[in-house]
Amino acid sequence: MSRRGFFGGAAVAGAVGIGIAGAAAAGSGPAAADPAGGYLVGAGRGDVTGVIAGQGMMGYSDLEQVATGLLQRVWARAYIIADAATGKRVVFVNADLAIIFESHRVGVVKALRQRFGNLYSEDNVNLNATHNHNSCGGTAWDYAYVLAALGHRENSYRAEVDGIVDAIVAAHDSLAPGTLEIGHTELHDASANRSLEAFQKNPAADRKHFPQHIDPQVTALRLRQGGTTIGEITWFATHGTSLTDANTLISTDNKGYASYLAELQNPGVVAAFPQTNAGDMTPNLWVRKMNPGGPTEDRRANCAIIGERQHRAGARALGATTPLTGSIDYAYRFVDLSDVRIDGRYTPDGKPARTSPAIMGAGAAATSTEDNTRSQLSFLKEGMVLPFAAALGATTSATPPAWVQAIQAPKLDLFPLGLLPPRPWIQQVLPIQLIRIGDLVLAAGPAEFTIVAGLRIRRIVADTLGVPLENVLLQGYSNGYSQYVTTPEEYLSQQYEGGETLFGRYTLCAYMQEFDKLARSMAGGPRAGRGPTPSDYSGLQPDLLTPVPADTPVRGTRFGDVTSAPKAKYAAGQTVSVSFSGAHPANRVRRTAPGGTRPADGYFVVERFENGSWVTASDDNSWNSELTWKRPNGSTSASVVTIVWRIPKGTGGRHRIRYFGDAKSASGRVSSFTGVSPAFEVG
Secondary structure (H helix, E strand, O other), rough: OOOOOOOOOOOOOOOOOOHHHHOOOOOOOHHHOOOOOOEEEEEEEEEEEOEEEEEEEEOOOOOOEEEEEEEEOOOOEEEEEEEEOOOOOOOOEEEEOOOOOOHHHHHHHHHHHHHHHOOOOOOOEEEEEEOOOOEEOOOOOOHHHHHHHEEEHOOOOOOOOHHHHHHHHHHHOOOOEEEEEEEEEOOOOOEEOOOOOOOOOOOOOHHHHHHOOOOOOEEEEEEEEEOEEEEEEHHHHHHHHEOOOOOOOOOOHHHHHHHHHHHHHHHOOOOEEOOOOOOOOOOOOOOOOOOOOOOOOOOHHHHHHHHHHHHHHHHHHOOOOOEOOEEEEEEEEEEEEOOOOOOOHHOOOOOEOOOOOOOOHHHHHHHOOOOOOOOOOOOOOOOOOOOHHHHHHHOOOOOHHHHHHHHOOOOOEEOOOOOOOOOOOOOOOOEEEEEEEEOOOEEEEEOOOOOHHHHHHHHHHHHHHHHHHEEEEEEOEEOOOOOOOOOOHHHOOOHHHHHEEOOOHHHHHHHHHHHHHHHHHHHHOOOOOOOOOOOOOOOOOOOOOOOOOOOOOOOOOOOOOEEEEOEEEEEOOOOEEEEEEEEOOHOOOOOOOOOOHHHHHHEEEEEEEEEOEEEEEEEOOOOOEEEEOOOOOOOOOOOOEEEEEEOOOOOEEEEEEEEEEEEOOOOOOOEEEEOOOEEEEEE
16 A cells, blocks of 8 residues: 555754864865855765665655655755855755655764764755655654565665765865855746645635645755856645656656756756745646646656746846855754643634544555556545544544544544554654754745645745745645645535644644744754654664566676677667666675766766767666566566667767666675677668
8 A cells, every 4th residue: 555545645063163174173165265255155065866666656655656766866965055154054855755764864964974063964964855755665663654665675775875974065165165155036837736635625814825725936046156156946836746656767857857957058066946835736637546747648748848837937036146145054843743732822713623633544555546547546535524433443443532523623543653553653752953144044844734834934034034034935745744734614524634634634734833832943943953863763674675687697698698689770760779688786786986986886877989989878867768676587687778768859870878786695705797789780
């Protein structure tokens, strides 16, 4: 079953006062300059691509969505902005992942402390995800998500943590005096409201703010060193579900494609496209049930179109920027969302309320029908509420206590994730964070907030800090994960998002209260306490996958032999396909090293013959190529690896494809090998 089914639905670091001298002592490299006022800025990328085949994927947490290859590499992009006079700094990381889990936060902060001491910590580091639904699964420590991938995948987890750290280190090493610019525009054809029935339950004042039922705001930030742009960040709310649950190739979906376009157009620029409050925003513009599509029937084309629209919107926003100046600040604390007492000032009726341990509802188990092609619990429907509970046997002794049911009403309580043994199946002690750079403020929350839920938090933070509402962004998918947050009014309809609002009808009200406390603290009030410490769940993790057996080549071949050769000649625009006698990709995670240019770091390259030697023309990060893996003829140990290259227009000359594999022997020893296709002409 899926998250849109069962499982997933199912020391304070003191960098504050460190000046440039202190930063240099921590290993800041070129950041030693100390101009009068202004910022130091840096940007970097890290490869977070995990195992590309044979493991579950994350996003839909669907047991049927098991990776079979690679469409594009997955990246983390990091940006550091520091006060040039004091060294006080913030780190912003946007990763092409479905989720940032507590496991990522802990692993990254630990690695940063080992390398930099107290310079970077959970306080001033923001980790967030594009919510791409095509990355590796099994990288959490929470049973709800680990079991959806048939167990914790340490190899993919390490790739993701190490890649995020690589990106931060690269940004740190590139720090130099710089400037910031901010711009805004709107984008109206890259999202649709997939939960309109719930949205319409909000008060008229909220609905008036979004007349098209979407959040069209695009906010872009440019980082410059001298006259050179080194980084661009473009925020916009739309889900990473263009490729849908029918896709089984590791990829980056529409936001990763937007980054790919921006970085192709501007080599040397690190370009990220993070989310905001995308909880009810879908890129599948036709909003059809179990048949996602729009603006075309071709889902891969849709991914590119929605990504390109975000890229163009970012360019428009960056074309009309103004300087961003002002101080840097941050605030961070943990909240036990399973037990928050809420003041009536934050509830719609003015009455006190509270949250409860996490419960997933039937509406969530029914899946988000606008973004899925299938449901594994088809007898459940969005909108199912408490009166149907008895018919499903949910009034047995396994039902949560009456007080929990009251807080969760009218949800049909299906899976009590916060009450299951031997420990809660999802994270309930969660971090919230504020990051301020001049008049740009990120309210970072560990969930998927609907556009009106995000608006209510933004209003509170903007009023408390005295900044324009358009400059306060709800940075969702940040520092942890706890499913969805709807408004109390939206919650009543128990659509998918309401069923996934785990801590009850007043979950948003709890967030509003806690963000208000944090903002008041940042504005000069008493510093908010750290809150409860999250439990350490890094110990023994379930692993239900059988070990990958020793590799054998396809019968009658050796590893690397071509089993299906290309034609002798192609024209630009045609597709080349080559198959090799390969090995299981899980034997070694081929992750691009920081600054690495070696072809053999990846899984394959397309090469062109020039001036007497072969040079790389394309690699496994290109949108024009892909790798698929399968077992031939029912074999349990042989592998066929097929590489496809869609020849770009304007291409000519002699080409070949090289495949890099890693075979495991019966003794467990892994040996690398290379396969080379026959050459072919393009022209």
